[in-house]
Amino acid sequence: MPRNRTGRTRRVAAAVLVLTLFGTAAVLPADTAVVSAARGMTWKPLLYDVTVTYDPRTLEMSVTCVLDVRVVRNRDYRLALRGYFQIEEAELDGVPAEVRRGRTWNIIEVSRPPRTSEFGELKRWVVSYRGTPERYDREQDRYWAWATEEAVWLCWALDWLPVEAGVWLPDDYWTKTGFRLSVSVPEDWVVLSPGSVGVREVSGGVATYRFDKRYGDEEAYPPVVILAGPYRLCGTGSAEGVSYTVWGLPKWSDAAQDLFEEMGPMLEYFHEVIGRLPETSPERPLTAVQVPPEQGGGVAWPGQNFMVVAAEGQRYRFGDEGDPRDLWAHELAHLVVPGFDDGLVDFLALDYLRYRDPVTFELALTCQMRYFLEAVEEHGDRAILPAMEARAGGEEVPEVHAFLYTKPALVWNMFHRLFGEETTYAALRRFIDIHRRFQDTDHLPFSDGCKKWFDMLRQAIGEEAGEEAVRFLDAWYLEAHPVDLAVADVVCRETRDGDWTLAFNLVDEHGSGTPPARESVPLVDVVVVTEAGGSRTTHTREVVLTGDRIEVEFTFPARPVSVTLAPWVLDYDRSDNHAAPERPAAPADKLGTATVAGAVLLAVLAAVHLYRRRPGRVQSPPMAGSAPGPRG
Numbered sequence: 001m002p003r004n005r006t007g008r009t010r011r012v013a014a015a016v017l018v019l020t021l022f023g024t025a026a027v028l029p030a031d032t033a034v035v036s037a038a039r040g041m042t043w044k045p046l047l048y049d050v051t052v053t054y055d056p057r058t059l060e061m062s063v064t065c066v067l068d069v070r071v072v073r074n075r076d077y078r079l080a081l082r083g084y085f086q087i088e089e090a091e092l093d094g095v096p097a098e099v100r101r102g103r104t105w106n107i108i109e110v111s112r113p114p115r116t117s118e119f120g121e122l123k124r125w126v127v128s129y130r131g132t133p134e135r136y137d138r139e140q141d142r143y144w145a146w147a148t149e150e151a152v153w154l155c156w157a158l159d160w161l162p163v164e165a166g167v168w169l170p171d172d173y174w175t176k177t178g179f180r181l182s183v184s185v186p187e188d189w190v191v192l193s194p195g196s197v198g199v200r201e202v203s204g205g206v207a208t209y210r211f212d213k214r215y216g217d218e219e220a221y222p223p224v225v226i227l228a229g230p231y232r233l234c235g236t237g238s239a240e241g242v243s244y245t246v247w248g249l250p251k252w253s254d255a256a257q258d259l260f261e262e263m264g265p266m267l268e269y270f271h272e273v274i275g276r277l278p279e280t281s282p283e284r285p286l287t288a289v290q291v292p293p294e295q296g297g298g299v300a301w302p303g304q305n306f307m308v309v310a311a312e313g314q315r316y317r318f319g320d321e322g323d324p325r326d327l328w329a330h331e332l333a334h335l336v337v338p339g340f341d342d343g344l345v346d347f348l349a350l351d352y353l354r355y356r357d358p359v360t361f362e363l364a365l366t367c368q369m370r371y372f373l374e375a376v377e378e379h380g381d382r383a384i385l386p387a388m389e390a391r392a393g394g395e396e397v398p399e400v401h402a403f404l405y406t407k408p409a410l411v412w413n414m415f416h417r418l419f420g421e422e423t424t425y426a427a428l429r430r431f432i433d434i435h436r437r438f439q440d441t442d443h444l445p446f447s448d449g450c451k452k453w454f455d456m457l458r459q460a461i462g463e464e465a466g467e468e469a470v471r472f473l474d475a476w477y478l479e480a481h482p483v484d485l486a487v488a489d490v491v492c493r494e495t496r497d498g499d500w501t502l503a504f505n506l507v508d509e510h511g512s513g514t515p516p517a518r519e520s521v522p523l524v525d526v527v528v529v530t531e532a533g534g535s536r537t538t539h540t541r542e543v544v545l546t547g548d549r550i551e552v553e554f555t556f557p558a559r560p561v562s563v564t565l566a567p568w569v570l571d572y573d574r575s576d577n578h579a580a581p582e583r584p585a586a587p588a589d590k591l592g593t594a595t596v597a598g599a600v601l602l603a604v605l606a607a608v609h610l611y612r613r614r615p616g617r618v619q620s621p622p623m624a625g626s627a628p629g630p631r632g
Contacts, residue, residue: 059132059147059148059149060130060131060132060147062128062129062130063085063127063128063129063130064126064127064128065125065126065127065128065129065161065162066124066125066126066127067079067124067125067127067162078107078108079107079108079125079127079162079163080105080106080107080108080162080163081105081106081108081127081129081161081162081163082105082106082135083101083102083105083106084131084133084134084135084145085106085129085130085131085133086101086129086130086131087099087101087106087108087127087128087129088128088129088130089127089128090108090125090126090127090128091125091126097125106129108125108127108162125162127162132147133145133146133147133152133154134146134147135155139396139400140296140297140400140401141296141297142295142296142297142310143294143295143296144299146291146292146294146295148292148294150229150230150249150251150292151227151228151229151230151231151249151291151292152226152227152228152229153226153227153228153291153295153308154225154226155225155299155308161224181210181211181212181223182208182209182210182211183208183209183210183211183226183228184206184207184208184209185206185207185208185209185228186205186206186207186230187202187205187206187207188230189207189228189229189230189231190207190228190229190230190231190247191207191209191226191227191228192226192227192228192231192247192287192289193211193223193225193226193227194225194287194301194304194305194306199211199212211223225301225306227289227291227308229249230249230250231247231248231249231289232247232248232249232250232253232256233245233246233247234246234247234248234253234256234257234259234260235257235260236282236285237260237263237264238282239263239264239267239268239271240267240268240270240271240277241277241279241280242267242277242278242280242285242286242336243280243281243282243285243286244263244267244280244285244286244287244288245285245286245287245288246259246260246263246287246288246289246290247287247288247289247290248260248290248311249290249291249292249311251292251311252290252292252293252311252312255290255311255312255324256290256311258324259288259290259309259324259328260288262325262328263288263332265356266325266328266329266332266352267332267336269329269352269355269356270332270333270336270337270348272425273348273351273425273428273429274336274337274425274428274429274432275429277336278305278335278336280305284305285305286305286306286307286335287305287306287307288307288308288309288328288331288332289306289307289308289309290308290309290310290311291308291309291310291311292310292311293310293311293312293313294310295308295310295313296310296313297309297310297313297315297327298310298313298327298328298330298331299331300331300332300334300335301335302334302335302338305335306335307331307332307334307335308331309324309327309328309331310327312324313327314326314327315327315330315346315349316364316367316368316371323353323360323363323364325352325353325356325360326349326350326352326353326364327349329348329349329352329353330345330346330348330349333345333348333349337432338432338435338436339431339432339435339436339453339456341388341404341408341453342404342405342408343384343404343405343406343407343408343409343411343412344408344409344412344428346405346406346408346409347408347409347412347413349409350364350365350368350409350413351413351416362567365410365413365567365568366567368406368409368410369410369567369570369574371402371406372402372406372407372410372570373572373574375398375399375402375403375406376402376482376572378398378399379398379399379402381480381482381572382397382403382480383476383477383478383479383480384403384404384407384408384411384476384477385450385451385454385477385478386478387400387403387404388404388450389450389451391404392449392450407476407570408477410570411473411476411477411570412424413568414472414521414568414569414570415469415472415473417525417568418469418472418521418522418523419465419469423464423465423469424465426464426465427460427461427463427464427465427469428460430460430463430464431456431457431460431461433460434456434459434460435453435456438452438456454477457473458470458473458474461473468522472520472521472522475519475520476520479515481510481514481515481519481520482510482514482572482573483510483517483520483521483569483570483571483572484508484509484510484511484517484571484572484573485506485507485508485509485517485524485565485569485571485577486506486507486509486573486576486577487504487505487506487507487526487563487564487565487576487577487578487579488504488505488506488507488576488579489503489504489505490502490503490504490563490579490580490581491503491504491581491582492559492560492581494559495555498557499555499556499557500530500555500556500557500558500559500560501553501554501555502528502553502554502555502556502560502563502581503551503552503553504552504563504579505549505550505551505552506524506526506543506545506549506550506552507548507549507550508545508547508548508549509573509576510548516545516547516548517545518545518546518547521545521569521570522544522545523542523543523544523545524542524543524545524565524566524569525540525541525542525543525565525566525568525569526540526541526543526552526563526564526565526566527539527540527563527564527565527566528540528541528554528556528560528562528563528564529560529561529562529563529564530556530557530558530559530560530561531558531559531561532557532558532559536561537558539554539556540566541554560581561580561581562578562579562580563578563579563580563581564577564578564579565577565578
């Protein structure tokens with residue numbers, strides 16, 4: 001559910017954020033026109049002139065947007081704006097426009113242009129709206145647009161810049177346009193935007209940041225993503241050839257400093273895994289920016305070397321507070337690893353914890369496993385690739401993180417154990433090389449794009465790890481067959497030479513119509529704990545899955561006290577993965593038991609002997625017509 005904004009202490013001092021945006025898109029050459037998928041006609045980008053005012057006392061943003069559009073005969077004019085603001089009024093060339101507010105979009109419409117309009121003539125829209133930016137993403141439980149007393153951020157241009165309804169905008173639309181942006185904030189505030197460096201001027205207690213991106217400069221990213229607040233620079237650094245900076249908010253300065261100190265180790269890890277990292281420079285470094293906790297997670301802009309992370313945020317909660325390093329590594333992976341989907345990125349974040357802190361890694365792995373299995377129990381299981389295709393095609397995937405983030409991460413964690421770290425990293429590097437040679441995947445239809453991506457992944461796995469690894473990948477990405485193994489019939493006994501033998505059955509409890517577990521995972525590990533002299537030792541043993549019921553026996557120098565299926569195995573029913581053998585009797589206990597049993601046996605024999613020696617009764621002869629009496 002969306003987070004509740006009530007009860008927030010409001011700042012007494014007034015502060016105003018003013019943004020003025022001038023877009024030069026309308027004067028682009030004809031060959032840069034965008035094709036409308038909805039109408040099959042050429043559409044020229046709009047000319048924007050936007051003024052935004054934000055007051056932290058009221059958490060309200062007022063917007064006046066002037067747009068110049070070209071008149072086309074017999075055509076309705078419809079603008080679309082994300083439904084996060086209440087639109088007060090709109091007009092076209094002095095003609096009032098109808099405003100319809102939907103669940104997701106505000107639609108501003110004029111049925112026909114004025115009769116006096118000439119074909120191709122520039123006409124002007126004036127749109128005014130006011131409200132608080134609250135773009136809540138229910139699917140991912142986070143805010144992409146949000147305003148607080150501490151900071152304000154607008155993550156996506158379409159959250160606050162209207163576009164023509166029904167017109168398809170290519171992904172690189174904003175990078176091909178030119179922008180001049182002026183942002184005025186209180187003097188103690190800083191404005192940050194990916195790919196752009198603002199020129200700062202201070203006058204009368206107000207700091208003004210001016211951004212300038214000329215048309216045709218595709219290396220510069222337009223300032224359509226804006227963050228503003230009382231930011232402080234935590235530091236600048238460099239690792240593995242990557243320059244980086246970290247910006248934090250005073251209220252969460254300790255967490256921001258921790259992020260800065262972790263940047264070096266994270267970049268060293270990614271360099272070890274994938275090799276060459278994206279080029280940066282001190283003038284345009286990789287930038288990490290902290291936002292208030294209400295944002296709920298993080299977001300990264302690949303190619304722009306810009307990432308945002310929520311203070312106190314983490315991917316998965318475990319223990320008392322969780323560990324924010326999984327969130328930091330996840331967002332950084334989006335920037336430095338080209339072509340990786342969310343699942344591979346989540347695996348790298350998990351693997352980074354293994355690299356830094358094995359204990360934390362085990363906690364995170366257990367937490368991810370529990371989260372995924374709870375999602376399966378509620379929504380059923382889904383194969384990874386069909387889930388990717390469904391989401392790419394606009395279909396809702398319930399609990400999307402479980403099936404497109406967590407499940408692939410758990411599968412790749414199994415791959416890491418089965419085929420080794422060196423092979424895993426080599427396969428990922430090979431995939432990056434293949435993906436770099438095929439950069440037009442995004443221009444394929446969604447389903448074809450997912451299939452092509454998976455084909456490239458299979459090719460890389462086959463070249464580096466072999467056909468067995470490809471079959472493993474297919475079993476999890478193409479099918480949804482749960483693995484259910486159980487540890488049963490656990491016994492242990494002491495041998496004559498003082499060692500201990502542990503015997504148990506590993507049972508594959510796959511249901512009817514479900515393939516055996518060995519088709520999804522060829523082997524597993526079991527963890528055995530032994531005890532001697534008051535201390536315990538952990539042993540890991542490998543078990544190859546050869547049938548539905550495997551008899552397993554191991555010998556240890558100390559008494560086994562438990563056996564557990566290793567946590568890296570994605571087992572769908574973990575309730576029967578652990579068992580403890582019955583405690584065997586100690587030698588003294590055995591002697592005592594034998595003594596008692598012997599005494600009981602002697603007593604029974606003595607009682608029988610005395611019973612048989614007792615004198616019998618003398619009976620009279622039977623009388624005629626009577627039945628004989630009982631014998632003595």
